[in-house]
Amino acid sequence: MSPSKRFETYILPVTDKMYRYAYSLLKDGAQAQDAVQECLVKIWSSRAKLHEIKNPEAWAMRITRNQCYDWSKANRFQLISDKEHNTPGNESSDLQTLMADQQLWLTRILALLSPKQHEIYHLREVEELSYQDIAEVMGLSLSEVKVNLHRARTKIKAELEKIEAYGVAN
Template sequence: MWEPGRPRTRAGDLPDTPGRPESSRIDRCPGGMAPAPGTFSRLRVSHPPVAGGFLQRALAQVPFLRRNGRRLARSAADAEDLVQETLVRALERQEELRDPTRLRGWLGALQRSIHLNAVRGLRPRLEVLEGGRAAEATPDAAPTAEEALLARALGDGLSAALAALPPEWREALWLREVEELSYQEIARVQGCPVGTVRSRLARARRELAGRLREEDRHVGL
């Protein structure tokens, strides 16, 4: 199981599959975009891929998975490992994808599930190491990758307003406005009905607008 802060077995370290030629090696992502060193350069499929080139289509979603990984993880290294783990799991479970047009949402849901399971697995050990105080917020905690990205892209005022939103609202807003996912894809990622996604987005936008109006009034004083 992948754990934040603990490098997983690199895709390039996977054993060769008997009978598969060296030409089956995937050296580049679609479009000529080279992967990070050691990330996908020797990724092989351990069983015949489904029709339609699942691996190639999954690799085409690497930019999305990297952005989403940085949003979820607290470090670039953890985010990259999360991308790798997601791709490996996706290859193992590709038969579960019933509709190829929903690949991005399916990958996003898988990546989120891996991350949440890893965080839940670390919590009991952190509580032992820290005397049961792992869940307490620390005033000097480093910002998450998502918060850093928002601060750079939107400025401190809007970033602070977004950070104050409930996590589910903020995630839905990010996936819709930044990643431009459909309501159906967001529902798949968040594991909830489409109606819940619409409700979260409406509430997030309303809350965000209210906070920004309040900030404008304070600035105008």
């Protein structure tokens, strides 16, 4: 398979995931789009090495993550996921969709997660990555991923139980 064909087969179908991930980190549609476009240019320019990559999807997601973090460093802005931590009521990327569905309570619950938990949660629940892939994307150990995801789900479960019992999210 030619490098161009490899790019079209393995990378282009992942652009939606890359965008949603970038959006979840940057919380800005235009910035997320620019970041992903830049990632595509980078990947395209090193497409000759694509055959060496065992897991192109995780690799593309990792490049997206690095791009977003580099931008945040270069522009000296805090990733909004950090700013939003423990500030329920703020709208975040994934959650805008939910708001449209009048599921504001879920917005509040997810805002309770730490930035790391939120990132792992997004990669698992929205992008459906395996634990191994999440570890690869975020540069964490497998157990760190599992522990953080379990803690995130436990927090969410506790909040859902409160809603079940009292009818509202705290």
